[in-house]
Amino acid sequence: MTRPKVDLTIVGSIGIDTIATPTARREEILGGSVSYACAAASFFTQTGMVGVVGTDFPAAFRQVWENMNIDLEGLQVEEGKTFRWSGVYEENMDNRTTLSTDLNVFENFSPELPDDYRDAPYLFLGNIHPALQLHVLEQVRNPKFILIDTMDLWINIDKEDLAKVIGKCHMLTLNESEARLFTGEQTLGKAAKQLLAMGPEYVLIKKGGNGSMLFTRHNVFLLHAYPLDSFEDPTGAGDTFAGGLMGALAASGRCDEDAIREAMLYGTITASFGVEEFSLDRLQRLSREEIEQRTAEFKEMCRI
Amino acid sequence: MTRPKVDLTIVGSIGIDTIATPTARREEILGGSVSYACAAASFFTQTGMVGVVGTDFPAAFRQVWENMNIDLEGLQVEEGKTFRWSGVYEENMDNRTTLSTDLNVFENFSPELPDDYRDAPYLFLGNIHPALQLHVLEQVRNPKFILIDTMDLWINIDKEDLAKVIGKCHMLTLNESEARLFTGEQTLGKAAKQLLAMGPEYVLIKKGGNGSMLFTRHNVFLLHAYPLDSFEDPTGAGDTFAGGLMGALAASGRCDEDAIREAMLYGTITASFGVEEFSLDRLQRLSREEIEQRTAEFKEMCRI
Secondary structure, three states, rough: OOOOOEEEEEEEOOEEEEEOOOOOOEEEEOOOOOHHHHHHHOOOEEEEEEEEEOOOOHHEEEEHHOOOOOOOOOOOOOOEOOOEEEEEOOOOOOOOOOOOOOOHHHHOOOOOOOOOHHOEEEEOOOOOOOOOHHHHHOOOOOOOEEEEEEOOHHHOOOHHHHHHOOOOEEEEEEHHHHHHHHHHHOOOOHHHHHHOOOOOEEEEEHHHOEEEEOOOOEEEEEEEEOOOOOOOOOHHHHHHHHHHHHHHHHHHOOOOOOHHHHHHHHHHHHHHHHOOOHHHHHHHHHHHHHHHHHHHHHHHOOOO | OOOOOEEEEOOOOOOEEEOOOOOOEEEEEEEHHHHHHHHOOOOOOOOEEEEEEEEEOOOHHHHHHHHOEEEEOEEEEOOOOOOEEEEEEEEOOOOOOEEEEEEEEHHOOOOOOOOOHHHEEEEEEEEOOOHHHHHHOOOOOOOEEEEOOOOOOHHHHHHHHHHHHHHHOOOEEHHHHHHHHHOOOOOHHHHHHHHOOOOOOOOEEHHHHOEEEEEEEOOEEOOOOOOOOOOOOOOOHHHHHHHHHHHHHHHHHOOOOHHHHHHHHHHHHHHHHHHOOOOOOOOOOHHHHHHHHHHHHHHHHHOO
């Protein structure tokens, strides 16, 4: 059997973002879940991107991905404008408000996987409409491990399709407020039990600057975030975390709990670099050696 | 040299609390920082309580402490009423509002340590006026390790005295909002650096349900909270955490970073039991075996 072209396929949104934080503002920068996730995964494994951009998409942005050795065969270019998003962060950077969302070519996105991607053993279904996530699942052949992400919008408007696609995945990730919204449970342990009952073996709850929690039917794994002295922009942190995790997991060739725990460390550390600067600014000049060094430091911070 | 009567002295407030949560309400229950902290420490080491109650203090409350083998030689009984506090918790249990505070005999509290307590190697200065904390420090002889707690009130009205007493202690504990208030720094790493510069070797930042962070001049230790499926009342959780920590540390006879990391585990687990029910209801029928069992389970949850 020949080795597939990519070890990890990632599907998600590509956007051009305008972001204001309490101390800075950037216009028309590269963003989107699949952009952050692929960039993070690219440090660990051969990664293929599935997403859509408009004909206005800057060549320089495409070059950033190419420089990171991300496979772009799954990138669709459609007539029209690329998805735009604009948001502003509050003082403590914990909360943000969306100012505008222009779906543009993303509105009619239908993710089609190149034949080369369909045998990739690892798949990360980024946050898009659950019906589109189902459409991706119909295309893949014998995937070894599928991670699915989602958001409050789909929980609110299409819980049924969402439950259906979650039931076909190995791991679900969502943030703590989404876990509470989805289940109506206040404590995360109870929320995770409900979500595990929908089918996945693992539920990974993201808590932003407070870390993450991995639940299985029998175990819990608790991981802090890496404590940064300063950061510029938390946009895409969850996608960077999940992308780094999936990249490291794909590189390990495993999908057991111990391998996922280790991969969560790499996801955490990759995300800690990502938020240091806007867009992919920090990630595109990050080295694997820097990741390894901070990961070793982080392990010592968590040593009991 | 004879062994001191107690290994750990704890000074703080004693209150009779009326507490409302979204699902329950309790009137006139046993509370106060020194009550929670001594109860937690009593599982690990011989602990002496320094605090004040009024002549109205119920014999049944005193009996709870005696049953837990807490030494009460440092307990003062003054003519008048015991300190009363009343508060209500919001839906998510993260925020609470104080409805009333009646200092009563606590208003003129002057902590006097029995001679037997002055040689105790471990001292926990609970949250009282910094001038009173200084007064305690004048009474102790060659303490090995002193932990100091404080609150936003003293940061706002008497920062100078507070800085003076912190400079004489080995470890400072406060919660994340207090660390930010004290230093004006948003990130906890920067806040901790400022606080360490005031003199203590260790700064322990409490994050409630999100765990705790220990900072030294060279290292950071990150610890999650124990994930509970449900809990009744978070009142006193920080005091229970710190009391359990100091009890376990005193029992170890050490005060190095590794010993503090281990003691933080015990503090976390003792607090996780404490919040399961109101007041000392759960702690007074808790066994050391239950603590050890949950601590072992917790270690596995944090294993990388």
